[in-house]
Amino acid sequence: MTPRIGHLDADCFYVSCERVRHPFLRGQPVGVLSNQGACVIAKSYELKARGVPTGMPIWEALPVCPEAIFVKRDFEWYEVLSRRMLEIVRELRPAVEYYSIDEMFFDAREMTFADAKRLQRAIYERTGVPVSVGLSLSKTLAKLASSSGKPLGCVMAVGAEEVQQLLRGRPVEKITGIARRSARRLEGYGIRTCEEFARADRRLIRRLLTKRGEDLWWELNGTPVLPVQTARTAHKNLARGGSLGVATADPERLTGWVARNAERLVEALDYHRVDCAVLAMSLEFKDGGAAGAQFRLPRAAADFPLLYETGIKLLERCWGQSPVVSYMHLIAGELTPRAFAQRSLFDRPTPRQEVLAEVKRQVNERLGRFALRSGATLPLADLYADEASSYDVCDIYGKTCF
Numbered sequence: 355m356t357p358r359i360g361h362l363d364a365d366c367f368y369v370s371c372e373r374v375r376h377p378f379l380r381g382q383p384v385g386v387l388s389n390q391g392a393c394v395i396a397k398s399y400e401l402k403a404r405g406v407p408t409g410m411p412i413w414e415a416l417p418v419c420p421e422a423i424f425v426k427r428d429f430e431w432y433e434v435l436s437r438r439m440l441e442i443v444r445e446l447r448p449a450v451e452y453y454s455i456d457e458m459f460f461d462a463r464e465m466t467f468a469d470a471k472r473l474q475r476a477i478y479e480r481t482g483v484p485v486s487v488g489l490s491l492s493k494t495l496a497k498l499a500s501s502s503g504k505p506l507g508c509v510m511a512v513g514a515e516e517v518q519q520l521l522r523g524r525p526v527e528k529i530t531g532i533a534r535r536s537a538r539r540l541e542g543y544g545i546r547t548c549e550e551f552a553r554a555d556r557r558l559i560r561r562l563l564t565k566r567g568e569d570l571w572w573e574l575n576g577t578p579v580l581p582v583q584t585a586r587t588a589h590k591n592l593a594r595g596g597s598l599g600v601a602t603a604d605p606e607r608l609t610g611w612v613a614r615n616a617e618r619l620v621e622a623l624d625y626h627r628v629d630c631a632v633l634a635m636s637l638e639f640k641d642g643g644a645a646g647a648q649f650r651l652p653r654a655a656a657d658f659p660l661l662y663e664t665g666i667k668l669l670e671r672c673w674g675q676s677p678v679v680s681y682m683h684l685i686a687g688e689l690t691p692r693a694f695a696q697r698s699l700f701d702r703p704t705p706r707q708e709v710l711a712e713v714k715r716q717v718n719e720r721l722g723r724f725a726l727r728s729g730a731t732l733p734l735a736d737l738y739a740d741e742a743s744s745y746d747v748c749d750i751y752g753k754t755c756f
């Protein structure tokens with residue numbers, strides 16, 4: 355048996371990127387912090403060994419490991435190294451899927467263990483980022499293989515015995531696509547490990563986890579059903595938003611967040627050259643509650659004034675009881691490619707708005723993102739003053755995982 359699919363996954367990627375430009379961080383317990391510096395979103399192996407888990411707020415992490423060094427995230431830099439990694443994999447392999455900022459799948463047919471080692475070395479030498487590589491018979495197995503060897507692992511699992519070893523004793527939740535809820539359902543049938551999953555009756559898996567589960571069953575048994583996607587499939591929705599960092603019930607700040615997320619959404623719609631017919635909002639509250647709503651737009655649109663105005667109406671609808679908001683997302687739905695959109699004279703933003711949008715685009719292209727932005731974002735002046743907030747992981751185009 356020879357491998358079919360490979361998976362490459364950077365080791366503690368955000369920390370490794372920081373170490374590329376700040377070599378003194380090597381060997382140190384390092385944590386990368388979320389926007390506004392509240393929580394640890396990535397950690398070095400040294401920090402992990404000291405007992406600091408991902409998600410821990412910095413004020414809890416510091417007493418646990420006082421000598422730790424914390425740095426703010428910089429997704430713009432991480433994307434630079436991510437693109438470099440992608441280029442190298444593309445030089446060496448015929449088909450590559452840019453799965454996430456630090457993970458890629460590739461066609462591994464006719465690859466040897468030595469080839470995988472060469473790929474790993476090339477990436478380390480040319481980017482400074484350590485990666486783990488897995489070669490196996492399907493995407494799901496290749497991903498399990500790379501994660502089983504971390505850090506700096508290189509694992510080839512193609513023979514029946516090697517595959518079995520990979521699955522044995524490994525909890526089903528290690529399989530991408532099996533979340534905690536699915537794992538609990540499986541547990542009711544005595545299926546706890548990947549090996550038990552692969553040996554279970556296929557029809558039972560289909561009944562419990564639908565076709566998605568059955569696909570994984572085939573994948574774990576060495577039959578690839580999930581292809582390496584070299585181009586991203588068309589988006590059904592585009593969303594921008596995320597954590598507000600500091601949760602807030604201040605209507606002016608929330609209005610500012612609507613403007614910020616609408617501006618980011620306009621960028622994404624422009625990039626993909628699509629308009630949206632529906633705009634939705636989802637809010638999460640500090641007390642654990644959530645709310646959502648959606649409105650149909652009067653026309654398919656991608657212009658800031660209409661998206662912002664609709665976003666404000668959605669905020670009024672979702673935020674009825676004025677609780678403290680911790681997450682906000684704006685979601686554009688029913689996307690249509692612009693080339694096919696039939697626009698009449700009355701079916702588009704006014705000429706003045708179009709000129710204004712074009713000026714905004716050009717200024718920001720030359721002076722930097724958000725250099726020219728809506729006045730409604732003024733209550734968030736603190737956020738814009740912080741460079742770490744200028745770029746988010748979902749602003750990176752071309753990934754297939756979300």
Ligand SMILES: [Mg+2]
Pocket residue numbers: 363364365366367456
């Ligand atoms: Mg990784």
